[in-house]
Amino acid sequence: MVKPRPKYLNLFQIRLPIPGIVSIMHRVSGGVLFLFIPFLLTLFEMSLESAQTFARFKTVMSHWMFKLIVIGLVWAYLHHLCAGIRHLALDLDYGTELASARASSNLVLVVSIVLTAVAGVLIW
Amino acid sequence: MVKREVVGAHYGLRDWLAQRITAVVMVVYTAVILSVVAGLPRMDYWQWKVLWQTPVVRYATVLVILCLLFHTWIGVRNIFMDYIKDPALRLALYVLTIGALVWYGVWSFRILWSA
Numbered sequence A: 001m002v003k004p005r006p007k008y009l010n011l012f013q014i015r016l017p018i019p020g021i022v023s024i025m026h027r028v029s030g031g032v033l034f035l036f037i038p039f040l041l042t043l044f045e046m047s048l049e050s051a052q053t054f055a056r057f058k059t060v061m062s063h064w065m066f067k068l069i070v071i072g073l074v075w076a077y078l079h080h081l082c083a084g085i086r087h088l089a090l091d092l093d094y095g096t097e098l099a100s101a102r103a104s105s106n107l108v109l110v111v112s113i114v115l116t117a118v119a120g121v122l123i124w
Numbered sequence B: 001m002v003k004r005e006v007v008g009a010h011y012g013l014r015d016w017l018a019q020r021i022t023a024v025v026m027v028v029y030t031a032v033i034l035s036v037v038a039g040l041p042r043m044d045y046w047q048w049k050v051l052w053q054t055p056v057v058r059y060a061t062v063l064v065i066l067c068l069l070f071h072t073w074i075g076v077r078n079i080f081m082d083y084i085k086d087p088a089l090r091l092a093l094y095v096l097t098i099g100a101l102v103w104y105g106v107w108s109f110r111i112l113w114s115a
Helices: A018-035 A037-049 A051-061 A064-091 A098-123 B012-038 B045-053 B055-083 B087-114
Strands: none
Touching: A018 A037, A018 A064, A018 A098, A018 B055, A037 A051, A037 A064, A037 B045, A037 B087, A051 A064, A051 B045, A064 A098, A064 B012, B012 B055, B045 B055, B055 B087
């Protein structure tokens, strides 16, 4: 019997395990960071161009909406970074057992959220 | 004469390694630049400007931007490879992505050198 290939899975019926959630968040956060590069470069340019634009940068960054966006991007960056470090560990054969793989996934989620909270307090 | 394989581009291992090396460079840079910014005596325009004018900061940032662009290219290309099944659309997205990344590179160098 020939099985139909390729097999497409319904994403909405799959319950991802924790490492899977961390993995897809790694991908999504990477994509989001890519899309926001122009936004970040605009802010960076504004902060450096002149004393006037630096003042404007501070005004822009005092708006709650920009604070929220930047905090969201900080979270994306930190999650991507922590999950990336986890990947490097896995590549070196650390934490490849099921229990430790789950534990490190939880650690990635917690550490990136805690660090984002710290950054969030500083930004706000 | 160079022997060329017909199937497969054989960039898998090279890109896999590049993704990891660029990642490590960026992690180190992130830690260093954050502690440098945190250690600034004041946070005003002149301090900020002097920081980014410092040659070691400027060239380290250039290196990191190059790493970032290459890392982003590999990552975004992999996303397109996985989800975009139409070859023409995928190729168009590759070209757009490369164009955007080159533009971001030029833009960020201009920011650094006008500081």
